[in-house]
Amino acid sequence: MTDYVKVGNLKVASVLYQFINTKVLPESGLTSEEFWANLETLISEFASENKELIERRHELQQKIHNWHKENKENVDFASYKSFLQEIGYLEPKVEDFEITTENVDAEIALQAGPQLVVPVNNARYALNAANARWGSLYDALYGTDVISEDNGAEKGKEYNPVRGDQVISMAKDFLDDTVPLKEGSHKDAEKYSIENGGLVVHSKGKTTELKDSSKLVAYHGHPEDPSTLLLKNNGLHFEIQIDREHPIGKTDQAGVKDVLMEAAITTIMDCEDSVAAVDAEDKVGVYQNWLGLMRGNLEETFSKGGKSVTRSLHEDRTYTTLSGDSMTLSGRSLMFVRNVGHLMTNNAVLDSNGEEVPEGILDCMITSLIAKHDLLGNSKLNNTAKGSIYIVKPKMHGSKEVAFSNKLFARVEDLLGLKRNTLKIGVMDEERRTSLNLKACIKEVKERVAFINTGFLDRTGDEMHTSMEAGPMIRKNDMKSSTWLQSYEKSNVNTGLSCGLPGRAQIGKGMWAMPDLMADMLKQKDGQLKAGANTAWVPSPTAATLHALHYHKVNVSEVQQSLRSSIEDLQDQILEIPIAKEQNWSKEEVQQELDNNAQGILGYVVRWVEHGVGCSKVPDINNVGLMEDRATLRISSQHVTNWLHHGICTEEQVLETLKRMAKVVDKQNADDPEYLPMARDYENSVAFQAACELVFKGSEQPSGYTEPILHRRRIEAKQKASTVAQTK
Ligand SMILES: CC(=O)SCCNC(=O)CCNC(=O)[C@H](O)C(C)(C)COP(=O)(O)OP(=O)(O)OC[C@H]1O[C@@H](n2cnc3c(N)ncnc32)[C@H](O)[C@@H]1OP(=O)(O)O
Ligand SMILES: O=CC(=O)O
Numbered sequence: 001m002t003d004y005v006k007v008g009n010l011k012v013a014s015v016l017y018q019f020i021n022t023k024v025l026p027e028s029g030l031t032s033e034e035f036w037a038n039l040e041t042l043i044s045e046f047a048s049e050n051k052e053l054i055e056r057r058h059e060l061q062q063k064i065h066n067w068h069k070e071n072k073e074n075v076d077f078a079s080y081k082s083f084l085q086e087i088g089y090l091e092p093k094v095e096d097f098e099i100t101t102e103n104v105d106a107e108i109a110l111q112a113g114p115q116l117v118v119p120v121n122n123a124r125y126a127l128n129a130a131n132a133r134w135g136s137l138y139d140a141l142y143g144t145d146v147i148s149e150d151n152g153a154e155k156g157k158e159y160n161p162v163r164g165d166q167v168i169s170m171a172k173d174f175l176d177d178t179v180p181l182k183e184g185s186h187k188d189a190e191k192y193s194i195e196n197g198g199l200v201v202h203s204k205g206k207t208t209e210l211k212d213s214s215k216l217v218a219y220h221g222h223p224e225d226p227s228t229l230l231l232k233n234n235g236l237h238f239e240i241q242i243d244r245e246h247p248i249g250k251t252d253q254a255g256v257k258d259v260l261m262e263a264a265i266t267t268i269m270d271c272e273d274s275v276a277a278v279d280a281e282d283k284v285g286v287y288q289n290w291l292g293l294m295r296g297n298l299e300e301t302f303s304k305g306g307k308s309v310t311r312s313l314h315e316d317r318t319y320t321t322l323s324g325d326s327m328t329l330s331g332r333s334l335m336f337v338r339n340v341g342h343l344m345t346n347n348a349v350l351d352s353n354g355e356e357v358p359e360g361i362l363d364c365m366i367t368s369l370i371a372k373h374d375l376l377g378n379s380k381l382n383n384t385a386k387g388s389i390y391i392v393k394p395k396m397h398g399s400k401e402v403a404f405s406n407k408l409f410a411r412v413e414d415l416l417g418l419k420r421n422t423l424k425i426g427v428m429d430e431e432r433r434t435s436l437n438l439k440a441c442i443k444e445v446k447e448r449v450a451f452i453n454t455g456f457l458d459r460t461g462d463e464m465h466t467s468m469e470a471g472p473m474i475r476k477n478d479m480k481s482s483t484w485l486q487s488y489e490k491s492n493v494n495t496g497l498s499c500g501l502p503g504r505a506q507i508g509k510g511m512w513a514m515p516d517l518m519a520d521m522l523k524q525k526d527g528q529l530k531a532g533a534n535t536a537w538v539p540s541p542t543a544a545t546l547h548a549l550h551y552h553k554v555n556v557s558e559v560q561q562s563l564r565s566s567i568e569d570l571q572d573q574i575l576e577i578p579i580a581k582e583q584n585w586s587k588e589e590v591q592q593e594l595d596n597n598a599q600g601i602l603g604y605v606v607r608w609v610e611h612g613v614g615c616s617k618v619p620d621i622n623n624v625g626l627m628e629d630r631a632t633l634r635i636s637s638q639h640v641t642n643w644l645h646h647g648i649c650t651e652e653q654v655l656e657t658l659k660r661m662a663k664v665v666d667k668q669n670a671d672d673p674e675y676l677p678m679a680r681d682y683e684n685s686v687a688f689q690a691a692c693e694l695v696f697k698g699s700e701q702p703s704g705y706t707e708p709i710l711h712r713r714r715i716e717a718k719q720k721a722s723t724v725a726q727t728k
């Protein structure tokens with residue numbers, strides 16, 4: 001049971017009330033009385049409109065379901081499109097305009113580079129993410145499958161010089177590609193020095209220089225024997241680190257011990273899909289880490305490799321420039337915070353009618369208040385240099401919902417004493433109604449937009465749910481090459497370019513969801529840059545370091561410039577529904593699809609519901625660990641629902657599959673002493689029942705979202721665990 005304090009006409013969970021009053025409000029410029037009164041004002045002004053927007057989603061969805069039911073035999077594209085226009089799902093075209101966002105930090109406006117996402121309630125990971133601005137290339141290559149373990153290059157327990165040599169060779173290839181020498185290769189370098197303000201590379205009794213001398217920016221140590229060389233290419237820095245005493249440096253003829261890459265330029269501290277926060281207590285867990293990041297004092301102590309480690313935020317990095325001045329680069333990734341969307345409510349605050357308030361409104365007010373500390377200089381480690389607060393807003397449907405966020409942000413600015421447009425917005429383009437009307441959406445936030453990003457995972461879930469009645473969908477893995485998805489990705493870039501985002505805001509692309517397949521990522525993820533994105537999501541710091549290599553190869557601003565000449569309207573292609581033209585799947589293929597979906601759903605849900613873990617690496621049926629979050633769950637559950645709905649499989653078959661896969665997932669978790677096996681008692685396993693509900697009641701879920709079921713089931717599991725604890 002949650003304890004509440006009555007504050008004005010609100011009831012505020014005691015745990016939140018205490019946290020805000022004692023930890024957040026001091027030094028924020030607001031008194032407790034002001035803050036809670038302002039929150040009440042905000043809720044009274046915005047909660048009912050928020051509700052209406054959700055009802056509007058439902059109303060449009062019902063009309064679309066009905067249209068498909070009535071037009072099953074006879075799907076005529078022109079009449080489908082005019083129907084969508086009539087109901088307001090497709091919005092009127094918008095005149096050309098350009099965004100005018102100001103005071104955007106260089107990491108967003110100017111630098112192209114990786115964007116890391118992390119569940120903010122995990123302090124260990126969140127700190128690691130903030131510090132992932134800089135990452136060791138040697139470690140990233142050595143520790144991943146980028147270097148194969150064949151021919152004596154296995155990782156093993158001790159350092160393996162065969163593998164190490166391959167790492168060093170790859171890193172030097174990177175140097176030759178990025179900062180080539182006038183003559184010869186970095187592989188032959190015997191000594192680096194700085195003479196007359198330029199890099200001199202000594203090799204075999206001769207010297208050479210950089211082809212482009214401007215790429216050397218600064219250094220550490222003595223010019224004749226530097227310990228660090230700071231270089232810059234395509235707007236991104238990296239360091240060649242030299243130490244002849246170091247175990248690796250000792251083996252290198254030039255003493256190079258590592259190449260340190262500027263990696264996660266920006267990080268999204270996530271309160272949304274990678275987090276399980278269902279009540280006041282959980283929300284405080286989320287907010288307190290964000291507070292620690294914004295005040296620069298977050299710390300976490302944990303044990304790693306048998307040792308106790310305390311992790312805190314890294315300091316900035318200071319260098320000597322070639323003219324002898326001092327220069328500083330940020331030691332940390334520039335942080336965004338992702339709020340939740342408009343859908344959910346939370347029991348952390350109850351309104352005057354005793355109803356839970358919209359969680360998105362609460363997030364906006366509290367995460368902004370917390371970030372105000374950064375603007376006030378209350379942190380020893382600054383986030384923004386431009387006085388901005390960066391909020392990612394997910395899962396908005398169409399321009400009215402974006403306009404609502406804009407209005408909400410402006411009101412929060414007033415209530416917190418922040419200048420207009422301090423709160424910048426990152427618009428996730430991850431719902432069909434937003435992709436189709438993106439220009440109108442951007443227009444609503446044209447003075448505060450700091451990014452658009454194709455969240456293709458949620459977007460795929462929405463694609464399937466919106467057209468649930470149109471027919472059975474193609475297989476999940478075929479979605480990536482389907483017309484709608486490719487056109488949506490292109491259209492997002494086109495729209496971003498035509499609305500003048502370059503130089504002011506990011507055009508971003510989605511997550512690499514296979515955290516262990518780094519060799520594949522290295523081969524493929526530059527495709528997002530070639531398609532015009534100046535940032536793309538990675539799941540881990542290691543992935544950020546490796547993905548940074550792509551930005552050195554591809555000059556995104558040149559790509560964006562060249563794409564401007566081929567901007568076209570792709571709305572009709574985006575509207576192409578990915579239903580299977582022929583349903584000639586073999587029995588085995590159907591079963592394989594179900595097995596894979598069921599394994600992913602159960603593997604993720606069991607940790608969400610029973611342990612409150614919002615993002616997990618879950619093996620698929622080929623034993624590849626996949627990053628699963630609520631968006632990937634939305635896809636898998638909606639896919640099963642869709643095939644069930646259209647008779648591609650039966651209810652018995654799905655239940656049998658879920659039960660069989662529950663045993664597989666139980667086995668995968670057998671080493672965890674806290675784990676509650678699902679197969680022991682399917683009926684009473686809250687996680688198993690949640691998974692069943694997600695697929696068997698999938699058509700009824702708003703936009704196919706998984707949050708309503710996950711939250712309810714997590715609350716149930718928490719209550720069950722506390723009853724068990726009390727009876728012990
Ligand atoms: C559709 C969407 O909305 S996508 C956005 C939401 N998704 C995300 O935020 C993905 C975030 N990623 C993660 O949570 C994790 O990488 C997972 C769950 C996918 C895998 O986690 P694990 O199985 O623990 O990874 P693994 O064991 O390989 O690595 C753990 C190490 O990497 C670090 N790490 C992994 N992911 C991250 C991350 N995103 N940020 C910072 N550090 C990370 C951990 O801190 C840990 O290092 P440490 O021991 O020094 O603390
Ligand atoms: O939020 C990202 C997505 O792909 O969904």
Ligand SMILES: [Mg+2]
Nearest residue numbers: 430455458631
């Ligand atoms: Mg998403």
